[in-house]
Structures are given as structure tokens and as C-alpha cells.
Amino acid sequence: MQQKIQTEKKSPVLPVIGLMAGGLAVVLILLLTPWNLVPTQVTEDITVLAVTEYGCVGESLSGYSVVVEGCAADVGDIVPATFNVPAMAQNGYYDRIETKLAMVQP
Numbered sequence: 001m002q003q004k005i006q007t008e009k010k011s012p013v014l015p016v017i018g019l020m021a022g023g024l025a026v027v028l029i030l031l032l033t034p035w036n037l038v039p040t041q042v043t044e045d046i047t048v049l050a051v052t053e054y055g056c057v058g059e060s061l062s063g064y065s066v067v068v069e070g071c072a073a074d075v076g077d078i079v080p081a082t083f084n085v086p087a088m089a090q091n092g093y094y095d096r097i098e099t100k101l102a103m104v105q106p
Contacts, residue, residue: 039084046081048073 046058046066056071056079066081073079 038087040087040090041082042085042090043080043082045078048075048077048079051075 042060042062044060044062046056046060046068048056048058048071050057051071051074055067055069056073057065057067058079058081060066060081060083062085064083064085066083068079068081071079
């Protein structure tokens with residue numbers, strides 16, 4: 001009489017866990033990444049408020065304080081400047097949040 005030996009095959013646990021982790025990472029990157037916090041480079045004309053040894057200090061049309069290095073302008077002049085702002089300031093995200101908050105507040 002022959003004896004049958006049964007062997008159990010283990011399921012490939014490590015590849016399954018790897019695929020699940022990869023899928024979860026993709027979902028989290030697509031859904032939860034704070035795209036609105038990524039800085040966006042903006043070029044605007046600024047009004048020079050002060051001239052220091054570092055350059056000209058001015059205010060952009062959108063209300064950001066900007067320092068332009070190596071600027072030789074006088075106070076009151078308008079010069080172009082490139083600076084970074086959060087993307088949510090440019091895409092209207094703040095406005096949508098304020099609208100939603102106004103609807104919730106009593």
C-alpha cells in the first residue's frame with residue numbers, strides 16, 4: 001500500500017502584501033496629496049516700499065511681501081518680481097473654503 005503524502009502550498013503572501021501596499025500608496029497619493037500647498041511661481045509687478053542692502057522690498061498686487069535682490073529702483077517704483085505662493089492662493093481654494101464655512105456657521 002502506498003501512502004499519500006499531502007503537502008500544503010502556501011499562498012504567496014509577500015507578493016499579495018506588496019501589491020496591496022502599492023495600490024494603497026497610489027490611492028493615497030492621488031487623493032490625499034496636498035496639491036494646494038505646493039508652491040507656484042508667480043511673476044507680478046510690485047510697488048517698491050523700501051530699498052535695503054539686500055534689495056528692494058515691495059508688495060505685489062495680490063498682497064504678498066516680496067524682496068527683489070539686486071534692485072536699484074527707488075521707493076514708489078514698479079518693478080517685476082518672481083516669487084512663490086501656495087497654489088491654493090491662486091486657484092481659488094481659499095474662496096471655496098470660506099464659502100463652505102459661511103454655510104455651516106449659524
